[in-house]
Amino acid sequence: MADLKTHYMGLELKSPIIVGASNLVTNPDNLKRIEKAGAGAIVYKTLFEEQVQLENLELSERKSEYEERNAEMIKLFPDINTDSSEIQDHLTALKRAKEAVSIPVIASLNAVVRSTWVEYAKKIQETGVDGIELNFYTVPEKYDKEHEDIESSQIEILRNVKAAISIPVSVKLSPFYTNPLNLISDLDKAGADAFVLFNRLFQPDIDIQTEEHIFPYTLSNKEDCRLPLRFAGLLYGNTKASVCSSSGIISGTDVIKMLLAGADCVQVVSTVYLNQIEVIDNMLKEVDKWMDSKGYNNIESFRGKLSKKNTKNKLPYHRAQYMDFMMTTTEIMKKYKIIH
């Protein structure tokens, strides 16, 4: 059995597979099964400040008042109550999760107002969790909001949280920035202990019969891991913080790819829904078997081998257009029987 240990946000993990934030982890039995299946850590479901505050409003008020977010939240909720029973319940659940397993438990936070990010982070630290993941995303609904404002406010939130607590802090980002590498580099300098790349965000759909919006859960598929794969390779050797790849990591093969590109570890959610919690054990067995076949005793002996820094072939890190010298157009037409 190869040594599957890795390091993530200053924590030693017994394996490189973390179960990411989702509703899966709010069930105590699932937490134990996740640990038994060999996961290196668990990220608890996000504390969404917006949801907590909205739950405090009557539905009718919600409909009329809930039009804008962020700065408007202060107007909407002049007396934000960071001690509400919903918050207390979440903190108690975090404490219980931490007590239920011996692997690291990382809390996740998505606050709305700058000051409350810090208040919630302090309360979360008191639960005894091993780290906090800051879930940075709001839908950019306003045309006049400058990208610098969005990014500088996220950097400031990270700095303030880091200054207020002593446990490690990771940042989970969406890929929707003009230049994610630039923001990552600024967040790295501001003290991030890790990056989770990337969040796969919820997107609404439309039912064409009822002609209404619907809100179905969707899960990732295998191809979704290509974007985090590229970024793991671009970032290897360029950040102090660790990198955890996320989105579309379904099998042990996908974990190996991420590690070869340079990730320190991965987060998984969809595959756990699709293939049961015990899929983690199968994925780890696949990684172990592959390492054995290649003669690798530990993850560090191959991590980053195909990163931009280490690979001879830089093409995967430069090209994103469908150029014919990378793939032949006849091949894809034959595959889909457009030509024979």
Ligand SMILES: Cc1cc2nc3c(=O)[nH]c(=O)nc-3n(C[C@H](O)[C@H](O)[C@H](O)COP(=O)(O)O)c2cc1C
């Ligand atoms: C049912 C469900 C609930 C989720 N809840 C959260 C959450 O509370 N916080 C969060 O940061 N991400 C949440 N996510 C996103 C996942 O943590 C993850 O980033 C995303 O699903 C991509 O990983 P995957 O391809 O392994 O599913 C959720 C995803 C699903 C499917």
